[in-house]
Amino acid sequence: MLREDGEAFVDDATFLERLERIVGPEGLRAGRLGRALYRRDASFLNAEPLAVCAPATVAQAQQVVRLCREASVPFTPRGAGTGLAGGAVPVAPERAPLVVALGRLDRIIHIDPEHRRAWVQPGVPNARLSERAAPYGLRFAPDPASQIAATLGGNVATNAGGIHCLSEGVTSAHVLAVELLGADGELHLLGGDLPEQGGLDLRGLAVGSEGTFGLVTKACVRLQPLPPQTRTLLAGFPSAVAAARAVSRIVTGDTLPAALELMDREAVELVEPYARAGYPMDAEAVLLAEFEGLPAEVAHGAEAASEACTAEGATSVEIARTAEHRTKLWKGRKGVAGAIAKRAPDFYLHDVVVPRSGLADMLAGVLEIAADEELLVINVVHAGDGNLHPFLLFDREDPGVLDRVLRAGHRIVETALAAGGVLTGEHGVGIEKRDLLGDVYSEDDLAVQRAVRDAMDPSGLANPGKVLPSPQGCAEGTQRLVPEGTWV
Amino acid sequence: MLREDGEAFVDDATFLERLERIVGPEGLRAGRLGRALYRRDASFLNAEPLAVCAPATVAQAQQVVRLCREASVPFTPRGAGTGLAGGAVPVAPERAPLVVALGRLDRIIHIDPEHRRAWVQPGVPNARLSERAAPYGLRFAPDPASQIAATLGGNVATNAGGIHCLSEGVTSAHVLAVELLGADGELHLLGGDLPEQGGLDLRGLAVGSEGTFGLVTKACVRLQPLPPQTRTLLAGFPSAVAAARAVSRIVTGDTLPAALELMDREAVELVEPYARAGYPMDAEAVLLAEFEGLPAEVAHGAEAASEACTAEGATSVEIARTAEHRTKLWKGRKGVAGAIAKRAPDFYLHDVVVPRSGLADMLAGVLEIAADEELLVINVVHAGDGNLHPFLLFDREDPGVLDRVLRAGHRIVETALAAGGVLTGEHGVGIEKRDLLGDVYSEDDLAVQRAVRDAMDPSGLANPGKVLPSPQGCAEGTQRLVPEGTWV
Structure with missing residues (x-):
């Protein structure tokens, strides 16, 4: 079959048939359920793919991409789908993309x-x-x-x-x-x-x-x-602001912690019953500071951090004495997202960064925005980096709540940028922040970004619609990404 | 004036006149001496620029680049000219480039x-x-x-x-x-x-x-x-191979040194009379290992390194006890290039990297190549990184020596690549290694590199002739870069 422009057109049915010949029936999901399962990642953006394929070898992956090229089918790579920015959500302006799931290349x-x-x-x-x-x-x-x-x-x-x-x-x-x-x-x-x-x-x-x-x-x-020794310090504070001040004090000291995390009371209340790590339940915020290195080094770091916490008004400071205790503390920290289901059926997790000196103000700003939009917020922060992860909790059944969530998210990002921060800490731009990139870059700088991207993929088939806003300030997609009733 | 293709052509005289209006007479050198002084960097490649300009402000620099664009004059940026790969040497296939020296933007x-x-x-x-x-x-x-x-x-x-x-x-x-x-x-x-x-x-x-x-x-x-404490260890070895083995042993230990340098006997003999640092004159090679951190950390690192050196047959191991002694040791190490004038009027300094485990063999290979080409070689090595800097010594008056130097250099690079190494440690590709890039990258990969470069500079005016070989496997320039009798 030829298109009007004379190129061979491969229709969806032919494409899927040829795809199945490459990856086998076990490597292809083109049915309604399979397509539904791969609509979204850990963000709440979603869109329907043409199909999902999972190549078992690099050679298969290469054949898949060549087929996509021949058929002009865009493709969206996918890992585990844990991203928060919609990077693995299959969108494209013209033809629904093929999701290429890479989980089988796991050697x-x-x-x-x-x-x-x-x-x-x-x-x-x-x-x-x-x-x-x-x-x-x-x-x-x-x-x-x-x-x-x-x-x-x-x-x-x-x-x-x-x-x-x-x-x-x-x-x-x-x-x-x-x-x-x-x-x-x-x-x-x-x-x-x-x-x-x-x-x-x-x-x-x-x-x-x-x-x-x-x-x-x-x-x-x-x-x-592996570090020869690890020491983990847990401190409770009467306010998130005090904890944020302690962060600045610790980080400007002479021993940089390997990790420095902040959780607010809401987060602690969620995870303590499940992790049983001994998090102080009366504190408004807790800090976890971990030091790694030789025994003298970790002892010095933990002592200095302990003094810094006390100086900023910590109500409790404790060193994890056993590996088991340390494991429980981290289990708590890493389990926040999982535990949230106990509080609300849905959450929108953000990822913004501010200069460390602006952390206390930014936390206050997040609380204010959440209160203003009548949303419950839970804060976990990679505090040493100034990387905030506010969870906005909601119930999708609540009429109009999605608008408030989106608005709150937008306001959080704008507040971070106004404080000299950046759009994203570690989850990328994806779709979520694509149209905000113009707040960070000039049109000129975006043109350079586009030119480099085009040099790396002149076809535009690789994960289209992501990262860079289209020059026309495209709204394409965003609307149809979160249609009512398409949650899966 | 219009060129054949209808574009306005700015001739050299007009270009220089307009350039002088931008940077003033104090910011322009267009005379014979000025052009001669900026023919070369710390490599021995050289070529004549159209002129040299030194903008005093970013605004001037911007006007200079806009003028270059209008006049289609290529330009070569220049810092201090300490590069070893000819990156600041002004070459271009058609029109001699303008050197833009950035030394006045020094705030x-x-x-x-x-x-x-x-x-x-x-x-x-x-x-x-x-x-x-x-x-x-x-x-x-x-x-x-x-x-x-x-x-x-x-x-x-x-x-x-x-x-x-x-x-x-x-x-x-x-x-x-x-x-x-x-x-x-x-x-x-x-x-x-x-x-x-x-x-x-x-x-x-x-x-x-x-x-x-x-x-x-x-x-x-x-x-x-700044590190709270620093400790520097000096060890002498009966052979460069033994020293290289000690490097592997130190680096795979639990405390990574901040610096780990190797010098051969020739290098030590050159610098000791000038630095008076107490380098052992009877050793075939010396290692300098520096540890930084808290007192316990540096003590542990220095002790472990000392044991590693002894285990590999070091004939002397010593810790610098005073800051003054440490300063002298580094003065010696950093003074090698400067001291070489005592041994030979010219040198060609190379910059290659091999995996650390291949360091001993690579050193042996360098000695063999130098002997083969009847050249004196002095080795200083960023040993922890596997980054070798062999100095090939010669006298340009010696007939035919340049061929031997270039051949030796080429053989050193090829030996490094064969050992799983890379072309350059820290001085870049410049002109020197441009045509060797095809040994490292496929034609396909080079095409991607070229596409990205073109995206960043579609005009091709920014430092032309550097880094990427032309697709036709160009020999342009290299010949005329080192014409007889053009040393400055």
Whole structure:
């Protein structure tokens, strides 16, 4: 069949038939339920894909992309779907995209303890790599709270952060090479297993490109020695503002914690009954500060942090004395999202960053906005980085609540930007923040971003509709992303 | 005047006249001597520029670039000219480029101790920033050996390394934002003073782009706390191979040194009479290992390193007991290039990287190649990174020596690549390694690199002839870069 422009047109039925020949029936979901399951990620944006396929090998993935190219079908890469910004939601202006789920490419190809690096496939869950590296005394430092599910491919695509990225830097600092399956159907090795390959740093450019260059089919990541000792400090404060002040004091000291997290009373009340970690229930906010290193180093850091907390009015300061206690404390921190179901059927989790010095004001601002929009808010903060994650709680059955949630979210982002902050900490721009990018970049700068993206994917088939607003200030998609009654 | 294609043609005389109106007579060197002085950088490649201009303000720089654009004159940015790869050598296939020297833009705009960052102009010498940050207890971590002269703009352009980059990472890890004056004459802010701006990481792409995107007119860099304590260990070995083995043993231990340098006997013999640091004159190779941190941490690191050296047969191991002794040791290490004039009138300094485990073999290979080509070689090595800097010594008056030097250099690079290494450690690709990039990248990958470069500078006027080989496998330039008798 030929289109008007003379190119062969591959209709949906033919496309799906050819797709099935590549990935087999077990690698394809084109039915109503399969399409419904892959409408959304951990954001509440959603849209219907043409179909979902899960290649079992890189060769299959390559054939899939070549078919997409031939048929002009856009495709949306997907890891574990834990992203908060809609990066894995299949949208496109013209034709519904194919979701390419990379979960079956889940091999740890090689761990090289001598050079402290590993080659991995994109579907490996983050936590599994550290588990497998542990016998060599090594770990993969970036540890998003969703690390049991979140995949390394998704981590690379979003340049994910994590609780221990305060001292170690985010994903980009830990990725030496990315094998990219471009929308041209070719495999490109960006970077290599040594740093500084010469030429432009396309590796760094690909990290955080949110699937808009193609699929990550392989990555070489740095592994780091497990710390000889760890010490975790828990402090309770009479106000979130006091806790935020303690953060500034700790971070400007001479020992940087490996992790520094803040939770408000609402968060503590949610997780304590389940984690039984001994979080102080009378505090308005708690800080968790973890120090890693040699015994003298962690002792010094914990002592200095303890003094800083006391100086800012902490009502309790405690050191976790056992590994078990430490595990429980982190179980609590990482379990917030899971525990929220007890409070409300739905939540909208935000991801913004402010300069550390603006943390106290920003927290006050979030509380004010939530009160104003009559929403319950729960705050967990990667405090050392100034990265806030306010959970806005709601019940979708509540008439008009979606408007209030969206408005509150927008106001939170605007407040962060006004405080000298940035749009996103670690979940990327996706669809959610796409049209806000114009608040951060000039039209000129966006044009440069677009030119570079076009250079990496001239076809525009790789994860369309994400990250960059269209030059016309497109509203395309956003409306039909959250139609009434399409929650799954 | 109109060219054949109908565009206005600005001849050289008119161009220079208009240039002088922008930068004033004090900002322009168009005479024979001025042009001769800016033929080369610290490589021995050289070519004659159309002229040299040194804008005094960013506004002037912007007018200069706009004039270049209008007149289709290519331009070559220049910092202090300490690069080893010819990145600041003005070459172009058609019209000789204008050298834009950025040394007059040398203001430290703002040091922000609370957020540990500084905004700087490109002409600020690397060492000056750390000097100015010291009263706040801060420093700029990347410290190339040429740091007294080398500018931050040049550091950004080449993604420079340095002695203390073993533990802290190279320049890219310390740059939050780059203000780029594109060849379009517009200022683009890439990144920002907080990490994770959203969108593609063009900041990271610009770091190491070697002037091919335009001029760096401003940068925001991270500052780090000065270490509470420093301990430096000096060990002598009966062979370079033994020293290289000690490196592997130290680096795989539990405390990573801040710096780990290797010098061979030839290097020690050169610098000891001048530095009087107490380097062992009977050793075939010496290691310098520096530990930074809390007292217990540096003591532990130095002790472990000392044991590692002894285990690999070190003939002497000593800890620098005073700050003065430490300063002398580093003065020796950083003074190698300067001291070489005592041994030979000319040198060709290389910059290659191998995996650490291949260091001993690579050193043996360098010695063999030098012997084979009848050249004296002096080895200094950023050993922790596997980054070798062999100095090939020669006298240009010696007939045919240049061929041997170039051949030896080429063989060294090929040996490094065969050992799983990379082309360049910290000086970039420039012209020197441009035509070797095809040994590292496929033609396909080079096409992607070219597409991205074209997206960042569609005009091709920014530092042409650098980094990427032309698709036709161009030999343009290389021949006329080192014509007989053009040494300056």
